[in-house]
Amino acid sequence: MKLRAPFRTAVVALIWAWMLLFVFLPNLLVIVASFLVRDDVHFVRPEASLESYARLLDPVYAGVFLDSLGMAVTTTLVCLLIGYPFAYAVSRLPARVKPLLIFLVILPFWTNSLVRTYAMKLLLATNGLTNQALLGLGIVDAPLRMLYTEGAVIAGLVYVLLPFMILPLYAVFEQLREDLLEVSSDLGAERWRTFRYVVLPLTMPGVLAGCLLVLIPAVGMFYVADVLGGARHLLIGNVIKNQFLDARDWPFGAAASILLTLAMALLLYAYYLSARMVRRRSADDALA
Amino acid sequence: MKLLRTALRVWLLGLCATAATAADKVLYVYNWSEYMPEAVLEQFEDETGIEVVYATFDSNEAMYAKLRLVDDKNSYDVAVPSTYYVSKMRREGLLAPIDKSRLKNFKYLDTKLVNQPFDPDNQYSVPYLWxxxxxxxxxxxxxxxxxxxxxxxxxxxxxxxxxxxxxxxxxxxxxxxxxxxxxxxxxxxxxxxxxxxxxxxxxxxxxxxxxxxxxxxxxxxxxxxxxxxxxxxxxxxxxxxxxxxxxxxxxxxWMDNLVIPKTARNVDNAHLFIDFLLRPEIGRLISEEIGYASPNAEAVTLLDEEVRSNRTVYPxxxxxxxxxxxxxxxxxxxxxxxxxxxxxxxxx
Known part of the structure; x- marks a missing residue:
């Protein structure tokens, strides 16, 4: 379909204006702030300095950063382990139940994720529903301590982010042609080989996209660590939030935020490279 | 026709509601979370017709940052910093002076808790709870x-x-x-x-x-x-x-204090509200419900004996x-x- 020129111009202009106003300018402010000096009255003093970046080199922050990344990677792997078989199973179901199941995956988005995180608290608390059920069934003698642990934070992150893994995977499984699997089996490949050499390469783009969609927000979701981790597991998102809200050290918060953005940009670049590699390999395979 | 009339009535009601909440009939309060009984706010609204918009914070730091950031159009009329933040905010010119001639209930406050070094002569703050x-x-x-x-x-x-x-x-x-x-x-x-x-x-x-x-x-x-x-x-x-x-x-x-930020939109209503909170009867209600000690000497005399003799609240x-x-x-x-x-x- 060809759009009429004035309409197209309007749409493009709107998107550009939007990006300029709400993405480019705020980021520019953050970049500028990160090179300034902290001021107690006006938040920042217009005085060039690299002090904030120097502070980031403190091994304590390297620890926080690695910890956050580790937590996000664990979250991503768990999401993948749950999401991959789930997406596969749903894509093989009769066409009339599929929309319903995908709708159920999307349904939690109707409730704010912060509210859902608080709901998790009710489930995990020592006097909470899970423990009451386990005690009632006689499975445990003393309530399990689940809340305010690293495991609780990861469970919260997985719960909030799982749909972002399932949806791209579902999309690739939907396109996976059944006859390719049949061909593979006809040619004598057992199930594992079919999976390894046919299914996995073909669904790789979905795996990569899903991982990225989970990993990036997982690093920044400070409220999950606050609510379920008991404000004790300081993640990089918490550091940034604390600098802006509590300590009022905007330059340092801005510098930390830029470091995070750069790390994410690096990840996106890695994604781009691996996606290209996947594409090229499948093109090669097609030729071979 | 009936439907039309109902619609018209709803529309008129809406119009009245908008009129009632015109700028001078609103009070923006910024307080610690779980620090004021709902009933107190309702009574104030009923008596004065002023609608209270209530927001909460959980640390002095967060409150301070927010007050620093908001402009005159989005500011609060009453905030409740702790003593050490009162002195900081006063020093930095963030507070509007309090006109004590408009607080006829100020006299009920415990003389030991007014005129403290953090705010001599209570020029900028009125004790709320300690x-x-x-x-x-x-x-x-x-x-x-x-x-x-x-x-x-x-x-x-x-x-x-x-x-x-x-x-x-x-x-x-x-x-x-x-x-x-x-x-x-x-x-x-x-x-x-x-x-x-x-x-x-x-x-x-x-x-x-x-x-x-x-x-x-x-x-x-x-x-x-x-x-x-x-x-x-x-x-x-x-x-x-x-x-x-x-x-x-x-x-x-610590003691938390009622202040009026310099950027307040409605200083008159803020004074009305502070004076309302200084009423001994209201002070008693707050102390009994929230469980902190009232700086209001008159309110303390009204307290339920069980609360006044409770060492957790009144050491x-x-x-x-x-x-x-x-x-x-x-x-x-x-x-x-x-x-x-x-x-x-x-x-x-």
Whole structure:
């Protein structure tokens, strides 16, 4: 379909204006702030300095950063382990139940994720529903301590982010042609080989996209660590939030935020490279 | 036709509602979470026809940052900083003076709690509630004699069982007092020592909470640790096993005060509201419901005997031995911030 020129111009202009106003300018402010000096009255003093970046080199922050990344990677792997078989199973179901199941995956988005995180608290608390059920069934003698642990934070992150893994995977499984699997089996490949050499390469783009969609927000979701981790597991998102809200050290918060953005940009670049590699390999395979 | 009439009526009602909430009939209040009974706000709205828009914060720092950021159009008319933030905000010109000639109930305040160094002659602030930060213990799971001083929190038996408030100054008060320093110390070396001391406490800390510090005790997550006396009072009503202890090294005392930010949109309504809160009857209601001590001497005389004699809310002199009022630490606050961050980022 060809759009009429004035309409197209309007749409493009709107998107550009939007990006300029709400993405480019705020980021520019953050970049500028990160090179300034902290001021107690006006938040920042217009005085060039690299002090904030120097502070980031403190091994304590390297620890926080690695910890956050580790937590996000664990979250991503768990999401993948749950999401991959789930997406596969749903894509093989009769066409009339599929929309319903995908709708159920999307349904939690109707409730704010912060509210859902608080709901998790009710489930995990020592006097909470899970423990009451386990005690009632006689499975445990003393309530399990689940809340305010690293495991609780990861469970919260997985719960909030799982749909972002399932949806791209579902999309690739939907396109996976059944006859390719049949061909593979006809040619004598057992199930594992079919999976390894046919299914996995073909669904790789979905795996990569899903991982990225989970990993990036997982690093920044400070409220999950606050609510379920008991404000004790300081993640990089918490550091940034604390600098802006509590300590009022905007330059340092801005510098930390830029470091995070750069790390994410690096990840996106890695994604781009691996996606290209996947594409090229499948093109090669097609030729071979 | 009936439908049309109903629609018209709804529309007219909406119009009236909009008119009633015109700019001069609104009051924007910014208070600590769970710090004012709903009934008090409703009574004020009923009596004056002023609609109260109520927002909450959970730390002085967050409140301060927000007030710094908002412009005249989005500001609050009444805020409730602690004493040490009153002096800071006053010094920085963030507060509007309070016209005491418009507060006919000011006279009821306890003379011991007005005209304090943080705001001489109460030019910018009016005491709202005062209280202390001490120790809470769940006597179902911990023998109460195991805890009589802050230093007891370091005992290994409390591993992963403590609750601390998510408040930099209060947590450092504990570290400083255990080392024998003042909770308002500004010496960087002392603060570093307190940080090192608190680092040893971290394995015992299960959660930091300043939104509702009683909850981890009621949820059964923590068995001992810090709490505000009012939160302990409310927790006791739900679970009598939760007991408030005045530690030997001394509690941190604080007082929260009603102020009018310089950017306030409606100074008249703010004065009306403050005067309303100073009524002895209202002061009594707040103290009984929220569980903190009222600075209003007249309100205290009206209190239910059970509350007035409750040492958790109204401590006797012996409880306040070694107690310290929190004061402004000036520039040293950045040293506190640095070690607070390191404490929370610590990974060992």
């Amino acid at each position: 209280g202390s930060t001490g120790i809470a213990v769940n006597t179902d799971t911990v023998k109460p004699d195991a805890l009589s001083k802050w230093a007891d929190l370091w005992k290994p038996e409390f591993k992963d069982r403590l609750m601390m408030t998510n408040d930099m100054r209060e947590v450092f008060h504990v570290g400083l007092r255990v080392l024998g320093y003042s909770g308002n110390d500004t010496d960087a070396a002392h603060l570093e020592a307190a940080y090192e001391k608190l680092k040893d406490l971290m394995p015992n800390v299960r959660v930091f909470n300043s939104e509702a510090p009683r909850m981890p005790y009621l949820e059964g997550e923590t068995d001992a640790g810090m709490i505000w006396n009012g939160e302990a009072y409310v927790a006791q009503e739900e679970n009598a096993a939760i007991v408030y202890i005045y530690p030997e090294e001394g509690v941190a005392l 006797i002199d012996a409880d306040l031995k070694n107690a310290e009022f929190q004061t402004d630490v000036g520039d040293a606050i950045t040293v506190y911030e640095k070690y607070w961050e390191l404490l929370k980022a610590g990974r060992d």
